[in-house]
Amino acid sequence: MIPVEYFAVVSFALFAIGLAGVAATRHFVLMIFSIEVALTAATLIATVFFYFNTDGNIMLLLFTIWTIAASEAIALVAFYRYISKYETNMDVAQLSKLRDK
Amino acid sequence: MIDLIVFTVLTISVLVLSALIFALKDVLHAAIALASLFLFNSLFFLLINQPLLAVVQLFIMVGGIATFLFVGVGSAAYSKFWHTKKVVLVMLWAALFVALASSLNGVSFTAELTPTTFWSSNIASSLQSSAALFYVMALAMFGVSLGAIILLKKTKRNVKK
Numbered sequence: 001m002i003p004v005e006y007f008a009v010v011s012f013a014l015f016a017i018g019l020a021g022v023a024a025t026r027h028f029v030l031m032i033f034s035i036e037v038a039l040t041a042a043t044l045i046a047t048v049f050f051y052f053n054t055d056g057n058i059m060l061l062l063f064t065i066w067t068i069a070a071s072e073a074i075a076l077v078a079f080y081r082y083i084s085k086y087e088t089n090m091d092v093a094q095l096s097k098l099r100d101k
Numbered sequence: 102m103i104d105l106i107v108f109t110v111l112t113i114s115v116l117v118l119s120a121l122i123f124a125l126k127d128v129l130h131a132a133i134a135l136a137s138l139f140l141f142n143s144l145f146f147l148l149i150n151q152p153l154l155a156v157v158q159l160f161i162m163v164g165g166i167a168t169f170l171f172v173g174v175g176s177a178a179y180s181k182f183w184h185t186k187k188v189v190l191v192m193l194w195a196a197l198f199v200a201l202a203s204s205l206n207g208v209s210f211t212a213e214l215t216p217t218t219f220w221s222s223n224i225a226s227s228l229q230s231s232a233a234l235f236y237v238m239a240l241a242m243f244g245v246s247l248g249a250i251i252l253l254k255k256t257k258r259n260v261k262k
Contacts, residue, residue: 002108002148005205010112010145012201017119020193027184029128029172033135036165037119040142043158051149062154066161067238073168074245080172081252089179090128 007048014041028079028090032072039069108148114141123185129173136166 018038022031043065050058088094118141121134139162146155 002104006108007145007149008205009202010115012205013116013198014119016194016197016201017116019197020190021123021185023193024187024190025123025185026182027128027180029169029176029180030123030131030184033122033131033169036135037122037138040139044142044145047146047151047154048149051151062157066158067242070161070165071242071245073165074242076172077168078245078248078252080175083176083179089182090176091182091184 004048004052008045011041011045011048014038014044026091026093028083028092028095029076031092032076035072036069039065104148111141111144111148115145123187123190126184127173128176128180129170132166132169132173135169136162139166 015038018034018036018041021034021037025031025034043062046058046061046065083090086097088097115138118134118138122131122138125131125134139159143155143159143162146152146158
């Protein structure tokens with residue numbers, strides 16, 4: 001059986017990539033992808049701890065994470081509408097220009 | 102032993118794919134890397150004997166990935182700029198990983214070895230108290246997605262004019 005610590009380390013590595021991605025990229029879509037990566041790491045570690053501890057009520061947490069992950073896709077579509085309408089680009093540094101339009 | 106080999110292969114795949122999301126210049130390819138990451142992540146769930154959660158995760162993420170692919174194709178024209186500072190990404194990743202992993206230092210998981218598999222019979226009891234909240238959330242998301250589609254169609258019409 002694989003020790004819990006190994007899964008924890010993988011989850012931490014994934015979560016760190018997600019957080020670092022939000023900070024290091026300027027692309028709006030890639031920022032959303034980074035958050036998805038971080039949420040994926042969260043589901044993994046939650047499930048691993050449920051597997052080894054039995055008494056946790058994991059489903060509420062997992063559904064909440066999945067709901068947030070699914071809502072991001074909708075937010076992206078709504079945001080894409082403004083990008084295409086105002087002919088700007090996906091650079092978050094340029095997004096403040098949308099406020100003036 | 103075979104478990105450990107599979108785990109190592111999955112770990113390497115997941116980390117490489119997550120790095121590829123930022124290394125690839127094209128958003129569409131990044132979305133494909135993210136889809137593969139979700140697939141390999143669901144294999145992790147199988148490794149800890151949770152087939153139901155693996156399938157649910159995969160199905161939910163398929164919807165998200167389909168949207169990401171559409172937006173990836175549609176936004177190709179708006180994505181022509183240098184998007185990620187890779188040195189900053191690596192340095193931040195290392196710092197965050199060390200900070201998170203240091204929390205494991207001195208912790209021992211001795212109370213384990215009572216593995217449980219999650220089956221669909223667990224769902225009703227664990228979600229009963231929050232069912233109304235999830236219904237409201239699902240309705241709100243449905244409304245927002247309909248609104249997004251209407252707005253997109255409206256924009257397309259304006260562009261044609």
